[in-house]
Amino acid sequence: MSAESAKEFEALEAQARALLDLFARAGYEPVAPSIIQPAEMFLDRIGESIRSRTYVFTDLAGDELCLRPDLTVPVSRLYLERHPRADVEARYCYNGPAFRFQPQGRSPTRPREFRQAGIECFGVADRDKADAEIVRLAVEGVRSGGLKAFRLRFGDIALFYALLDALQLPERWRVKLRHYFWRPSAFHELLSRLARGERPDSDGPIAALAEKIGKETPERAEELVADYLDVQSLPLAGNRTLSEITERLRDHAADLRSAPLPKEVATVIDYYLAVSGPPKEAAERVAMIAHGAGIDMSASLGALVRRFDRLQASGIDLAPAIFATEFGRDLEYYSGLVFQIESLGNGAEPIAGGGRYDGLLEALGAPRAVPAVGTALHTERLLAAVERAS
Known part of the structure; x- marks a missing residue:
């Protein structure tokens, strides 16, 4: 190991200790889920973007396995091993490697093997409280790593689903648009084609x-x-x-x-997905779009505004934050709030991200849907952002 590599390793280790200490003080139990996971479990639930970048192999017994591309699914499986009935509140924290193929080539901030430090919160019925707790700890984690200047970006998967449920469109296209939402270019191509009535x-x-x-x-x-x-x-x-x-x-x-999909419905969806701005202003724009389309989204919009109020009350500065209706298309297990912490400047990139995934544990075998939310920090990127800012 070169002197430079040794120095980076030591810095990452120190960062990991600080993050895990922060999370432990907040009541999160350190866990270390298995690196090797059942491939089918991941490939069915993480979505196209990560699926195509997952390292998959077959062992000598013929089992299809993978190197974990993230830690939320492994930690969720660990929760179910401990609590099969999924009826217990639990908070876990972790720091460990994940693995993804990098189609643009690996780099210091996008290696094939990278570290994630994060937290997962299971079974808390007060979703707004749990969401605010996760976002606050993610912000504290980034700050504890030494990054002072950053921006929060928010999205809400449930809000988009509420829009589709409120619109008058064939059920087949409602299901299809939900499925394609996770692939922006394919989604817009599908929406445009449906609006033109093309086969x-x-x-x-x-x-x-x-x-x-x-x-x-x-x-x-x-x-x-x-x-x-x-x-x-x-x-x-x-x-x-x-x-x-x-x-x-x-x-x-x-x-x-x-x-075909009615053209006016496609237009409303296009208008909705173009919304991006300060959180409260963005929510008002969505309300205007809903009013213009003659649909009722008051319940979902009310939940969105209450969440932002809760975040502000917990000490999160939303003045520089962005809410974008298109944001959140990566890991397909998300079902509600999604957020990202981004570094600023020329080297701006995601430092941390997370969100709510209430349906994941049921898909993994829980007897019912379980409230769940978490976040992960990309520690190599955090370290690089701090070094750029210094």
Whole structure:
């Protein structure tokens, strides 16, 4: 190890000790979940963005495993191992490595193996209180690491879902838009196409295959897809199973048969996703859009404003903060509040992030939905931001 690497390692270790001490004083128990995790558990729940960057392998027993790309899912699994009925409040903190492929090439602030220091809060019924606690501790963690100048960015997944629920649109497109929300470019392409009334990729061999298997049973459809891949000498790729590929083609076939999305509905969604600004002003703009569209979003907007009031009461300065309706498209297990702490200046980038994920534990095997919220700090980025500012 070079002298420079040794110095950075020592700095990261000191930072980790300070963060874990901060979290422990706030009542969070230190835990160390396994680095190797069941691949299916992750790939089904983290979303396309992280899924394609996850290191997946098969061990000698034939089990498909992965190196954890984040720590929220492993800590959630640990909570369920300790509390299978998911009926106990628990607060955990951690500091450890996560692993992601970096498609733009690795760098000092985006290595393939990186550290996350974070906290996860389970089972607290007062969601506003828990949300404020997590954001406050994330801010305190960044400050304890030595970063003084930063900005908070907020989003709210539940608010977007409330918009879709309030709009008059075919249920198929409501489900589809929820699914595509996590991929901004694909979402806008889908929304534009639906508004124009265009059929999705209705020509070519893939569309023909989709239309053919759309009339078959799932079992027969999978056989036909396997035959097609074999004839075309196409290997399975991108961590996709044969059943997943078949299901996507069947979904495509259903798209071909569906009615277009009303243009005025697409316009309202476009207006909504363009909202970005100071939190209270952004909430007012969303209220104006809802009023203009003749829909009622008062309950969701009221919850949003109450959350910001709670954050201010807990000492969070929202004056420089941003609320953006498009923000939060990364990890698909989020279900409500999402936030990010960003460094300022030319090297601005996310230092910490987190949010609410009330549906994740039920998806992992809990008998019911469990209130859950957490945050993780990217410690290499925090250290680099502090060094740039000094």
